[in-house]
Amino acid sequence: xxxxQSVEALLAKEYRDGFVTPIxxxxxxxxxxxxxxxxxxxxxxxxxxxxxxxxxxxxxWQTMVEPTWAWVHYPPIDYQAITYxxxxxxxxxxxxGDAIDPELxxxxxxxxxxxxxxxxxxxxxxxxxFDSVSVATTFKDRLAEEGILFCSFSEAVRSxxxxxxxxxxxxxxxxxxxxxxxxxxxFTDGSFCYIPPKVRCPMELSTYFRxxxxxxxxxxxxxxxxxxxxxxxxxxxxxxxxRDENQLHAAVVxxxxxxxxxxxxxxxQNWYPGDAEGKGGIYNxxxxxxxxxxxxxxxxxxxxxxxxxxxxxxPSCILRGDDSVGxxxxxxxxxxxxxxxxxxxxxxxxxxxxxxxxxxxISAGRGQNSYRGLVKVAKGATGARxxxxxxxxxxxxxxxxxxxxxxEVKEPSARxxxxxxxxxxxxxxxxxxxxxxxxxxxxxxxxVNGFCKEVFRELPMEFAVEARKLLxxxxxxxxG
Amino acid sequence: xxxxxxxxxxxVDHYRSLFRARATRRVGAEPPWLADLRAAAMARFAATGxxxxxxxxxxxxxxxxxxxxxxxxxxxQCIGLDTGDLAPLLMAPGAKARLCFVNGRLAPSLxxxxxxxxxxxxxxxxxxxxxxxxxxxxxxxxxxxxxxxCGGPAAPPERSALRLAGxxxxxxxxxxxxxxHLGHHLGADQPVAxxxxxxxxxxxxxxxxxxxxxxxxxxxxxxxxxSEPLFSAPRNLIVLGAGSHATVVENHVAxxxxxxxxxxxxxxxxxxxxxLDYLKLVxxxxxxxxxxxxxxxxxxxxxxxxxxxxxxxxARTEFATHLAGAGGSAQLFGLALAGGGDHLDLTTRIDHxxxxxxxxxxxxxxxxxxxxxxxxxxxxxxxxxxxxxxRLTNAxxxxxxxxxxxxxxxxxxxxxxxxxxxxATVGRLDDExxxxxxxxxxxxxxxxxxxxxxxxxxxxxxxxxxxxxxxVRARVDRRLTELLEEPR
Numbered sequence: 001x002x003x004x005q006s007v008e009a010l011l012a013k014e015y016r017d018g019f020v021t022p023i024x025x026x027x028x029x030x031x032x033x034x035x036x037x038x039x040x041x042x043x044x045x046x047x048x049x050x051x052x053x054x055x056x057x058x059x060x061w062q063t064m065v066e067p068t069w070a071w072v073h074y075p076p077i078d079y080q081a082i083t084y085x086x087x088x089x090x091x092x093x094x095x096x097g098d099a100i101d102p103e104l105x106x107x108x109x110x111x112x113x114x115x116x117x118x119x120x121x122x123x124x125x126x127x128x129x130f131d132s133v134s135v136a137t138t139f140k141d142r143l144a145e146e147g148i149l150f151c152s153f154s155e156a157v158r159s160x161x162x163x164x165x166x167x168x169x170x171x172x173x174x175x176x177x178x179x180x181x182x183x184x185x186x187f188t189d190g191s192f193c194y195i196p197p198k199v200r201c202p203m204e205l206s207t208y209f210r211x212x213x214x215x216x217x218x219x220x221x222x223x224x225x226x227x228x229x230x231x232x233x234x235x236x237x238x239x240x241x242x243r244d245e246n247q248l249h250a251a252v253v254x255x256x257x258x259x260x261x262x263x264x265x266x267x268x269q270n271w272y273p274g275d276a277e278g279k280g281g282i283y284n285x286x287x288x289x290x291x292x293x294x295x296x297x298x299x300x301x302x303x304x305x306x307x308x309x310x311x312x313x314x315p316s317c318i319l320r321g322d323d324s325v326g327x328x329x330x331x332x333x334x335x336x337x338x339x340x341x342x343x344x345x346x347x348x349x350x351x352x353x354x355x356x357x358x359x360x361x362i363s364a365g366r367g368q369n370s371y372r373g374l375v376k377v378a379k380g381a382t383g384a385r386x387x388x389x390x391x392x393x394x395x396x397x398x399x400x401x402x403x404x405x406x407x408e409v410k411e412p413s414a415r416x417x418x419x420x421x422x423x424x425x426x427x428x429x430x431x432x433x434x435x436x437x438x439x440x441x442x443x444x445x446x447x448v449n450g451f452c453k454e455v456f457r458e459l460p461m462e463f464a465v466e467a468r469k470l471l472x473x474x475x476x477x478x479x480g
Numbered sequence: 481x482x483x484x485x486x487x488x489x490x491x492v493d494h495y496r497s498l499f500r501a502r503a504t505r506r507v508g509a510e511p512p513w514l515a516d517l518r519a520a521a522m523a524r525f526a527a528t529g530x531x532x533x534x535x536x537x538x539x540x541x542x543x544x545x546x547x548x549x550x551x552x553x554x555x556x557q558c559i560g561l562d563t564g565d566l567a568p569l570l571m572a573p574g575a576k577a578r579l580c581f582v583n584g585r586l587a588p589s590l591x592x593x594x595x596x597x598x599x600x601x602x603x604x605x606x607x608x609x610x611x612x613x614x615x616x617x618x619x620x621x622x623x624x625x626x627x628x629x630c631g632g633p634a635a636p637p638e639r640s641a642l643r644l645a646g647x648x649x650x651x652x653x654x655x656x657x658x659x660x661h662l663g664h665h666l667g668a669d670q671p672v673a674x675x676x677x678x679x680x681x682x683x684x685x686x687x688x689x690x691x692x693x694x695x696x697x698x699x700x701x702x703x704x705x706x707s708e709p710l711f712s713a714p715r716n717l718i719v720l721g722a723g724s725h726a727t728v729v730e731n732h733v734a735x736x737x738x739x740x741x742x743x744x745x746x747x748x749x750x751x752x753x754x755x756l757d758y759l760k761l762v763x764x765x766x767x768x769x770x771x772x773x774x775x776x777x778x779x780x781x782x783x784x785x786x787x788x789x790x791x792x793x794x795a796r797t798e799f800a801t802h803l804a805g806a807g808g809s810a811q812l813f814g815l816a817l818a819g820g821g822d823h824l825d826l827t828t829r830i831d832h833x834x835x836x837x838x839x840x841x842x843x844x845x846x847x848x849x850x851x852x853x854x855x856x857x858x859x860x861x862x863x864x865x866x867x868x869x870x871r872l873t874n875a876x877x878x879x880x881x882x883x884x885x886x887x888x889x890x891x892x893x894x895x896x897x898x899x900x901x902x903x904a905t906v907g908r909l910d911d912e913x914x915x916x917x918x919x920x921x922x923x924x925x926x927x928x929x930x931x932x933x934x935x936x937x938x939x940x941x942x943x944x945x946x947x948x949x950x951x952v953r954a955r956v957d958r959r960l961t962e963l964l965e966e967p968r
């Protein structure tokens with residue numbers, strides 16, 4: 001068996017989470033207009049200010065043009081063909097707050113996400129978002145003891161409107177960009193988290209996003225606020241069924257770190273990537289941004305992007321507080337016909353702000369993988385420091401790896417460094433491993449994992465294991 | 481200085497009216513193929529207008545200040561300069577051949593005939609044909625190919641070793657080769673190059689025959705201070721036959737602060753194993769300059785290009801080389817010295833499009849005052865361009881609180897057996913190095929001067945031709961001294 005075949009064998013596993021949950025849906029008809037937005041707002045029992053906020057975003061969105069600068073290609077999206085709200089129907093006799101539909105529980109069990117507070121991952125609190133709504137949030141009581149608020153976005157709007165109103169849109173404004181404006185208009189749910197001052201969150205918080213219904217989009221919004229001196233580690237996971245049609249996922253994540261607060265946000269993104277011929281898959285057009293508001297605060301993004309037909313995502317840090325720190329660690333993998341245009345923005349505003357960017361791209365098959373990043377140092381950000389490193393690994397001669405770093409410096413005392421390199425898994429490397437008795441598929445997996453090691457080290461343990469497995473699966477057929 | 485202000489939306493109309501005015505005057509003087517080329521270029525320019533910052537290649541450079549001004553080509557001009565006046569401006573003193581253009585028009589009295597040439601410039605008296613000042617020979621055509629189709633540059637008929645001529649003369653005498661090359665080295669979607677094609681009235685044309693060493697050639701573009709906003713669109717073509725060598729210096733310099741918009745285009749074709757040392761310098765304080773340089777490289781050809789920008793209200797050079805033949809190599813060096821309100825932009829593109837091609841790029845920017853230095857460098861490895869070896873390095877030095885440096889090193893890789901890397905840095909002078917020099921008795925200004933000059937040295941020292949290198953060194957040092965004396 002030659003090395004190509006062995007890697008093929010390694011990569012021949014199917015998308016694991018591609019099943020559909022048979023469940024009744026409460027969905028609004030497809031189409032996007034003010035009536036639909038009013039309907040969504042009404043279904044969620046929102047206050048008037050939030051509806052007004054949505055409508056303003058929608059009116060602005062209508063004046064905007066879909067961006068074309070990203071290195072991704074897809075047919076035009078018909079925004080009128082999408083269903084903007086779909087929620088699993090509650091079984092007769094259950095009321096809000098009662099036990100979760102067993103069908104949903106089974107779904108999450110199958111995905112390895114325990115919604116009962118007992119399982120192996122007992123150290124992780126989960127907010128489970130199913131299509132347009134949050135279906136469960138675990139460990140709420142345990143967290144409440146510490147004063148931590150962790151709930152679905154809708155619940156936060158009901159129970160903590162003052163916090164939501166104060167922070168919503170303060171990092172990613174409703175007119176920030178095309179997809180963020182769309183999200184602001186139609187977002188249906190998401191997670192909300194507030195860590196009070198000086199509290200160190202006792203467990204990992206996480207949101208698990210699941211798209212189930214066909215022909216819907218998922219538009220969720222996550223808002224995490226770490227007040228003075230607090231700390232939190234947050235995980236995000238996502239999957240969707242295998243379908244021939246593309247589905248749109250346009251989320252917004254806002255992080256706010258006050259003085260000396262720390263937020264660590266980790267994502268393992270495994271949306272359905274489409275089949276080997278590039279049919280189907282999720283369009284993952286996401287705006288994620290964190291603001292280090294206070295001095296000595298720290299935001300760290302870690303992402304492993306293996307899924308989605310198209311990824312358009314730039315988790316960013318606005319370093320406003322003096323001595324604040326931004327970090328971005330990323331592994332992005334594209335295989336078959338996947339396209340990823342992902343990277344980060346580090347905006348240095350405060351003095352002595354520091355940022356690190358470590359981006360690893362792996363392209364295989366006909367995948368197109370782009371790193372796009374911006375490092376901006378404003379005037380007055382004295383002593384700002386950035387180090388960026390982007391590495392690409394090419395597997396096969398039909399894929400593409402691209403690097404688009406933008407560096408803009410207006411402060412002479414800043415130091416900015418950027419490096420990028422490209423390499424491939426060579427026959428010689430494989431041969432070297434095989435000569436030492438390592439099976440070819442193991443050798444490839446070893447080389448890929450070695451390439452990504454620095455990023456995996458940043459992930460929480462359970463996610464690191466998951467990420468390693470995912471890379472193995474996603475690369476099936478890559479060498480051949 | 482009188483400046484007619486246009487409504488920005490009428491910029492296209494303005495250049496279209498210049499185009500029409502010129503077309504009327506040109507009837508009968510230009511062959512139909514050229515008229516067609518111009519009309520098509522004008523149509524494409526009119527469709528897009530001047531590039532906007534929405535265009536990623538123009539992300540850092542806005543032409544908003546160019547659009548509202550009615551720049552126009554000069555009328556009949558009387559040149560009060562003689563060759564002695566040129567001496568301090570020349571970058572290749574002692575060159576075998578030199579063409580000099582004043583405000584975009586060939587100035588025969590300032591040109592130098594190549595002794596090698598059996599035809600081309602220097603033979604015959606200037607005639608009033610073409611643009612009015614082109615030194616067309618008096619009717620005869622020693623090569624006897626006028627109007628006869630030739631086999632194109634790949635297999636040209638027996639020719640003289642080196643042919644250098646102004647645009648009008650080249651069109652008249654070598655129409656087939658001109659038609660073969662004009663516009664063929666440029667990429668699509670380049671509005672300022674289209675504008676040049678539509679309005680180009682003069683420029684330098686150089687053909688070097690196979691195996692010939694052409695030595696140094698200097699193309700000097702002078703801008704003089706004029707009362708009216710001045711437009712020029714020089715169009716240059718440099719074609720090196722198989723195995724030939726040449727050193728070409730393209731020197732754009734303004735005498736004083738001029739209110740001008742120069743839109744030059746240089747197309748370069750390197751045959752197999754040809755070697756070209758190309759140096760472009762622009763120093764036009766107060767002026768707008770949007771140059772396009774496009775190179776096509778054949779098998780095993782070697783290009784060394786130096787792109788130097790020493791000042792300009794807005795000076796942008798978009799340089800592209802297409803490594804189309806196996807084994808070709810390109811070395812690019814860029815240096816930008818921006819002070820005062822200078823806006824300098826260097827945009828480069830290297831297309832690796834054949835087996836085993838190699839590129840090296842080193843760009844340094846020194847920015848002080850309210851200056852801005854912008855660099856965008858794209859390296860594209862096309863599918864199938866295996867064994868590509870590419871490296872790009874960019875370093876930026878910020879010397880004042882109001883200076884800005886922007887950089888964008890881009891890699892696009894569509895092949896897998898490649899070695900590609902890039903690196904970019906932005907920072908100020910090293911405090912420890914300054915301290916080291918001051919501890920040895922130098923004052924702060926001297927120490928800064930030495931370290932800044934040292935930063936530029938890597939680029940300056942890479943100029944191979946010793947005469948050109950000395951001229952570059954002197955110019956760069958002079959400009960650096962000026963910049964460091966500016967209030968920070």
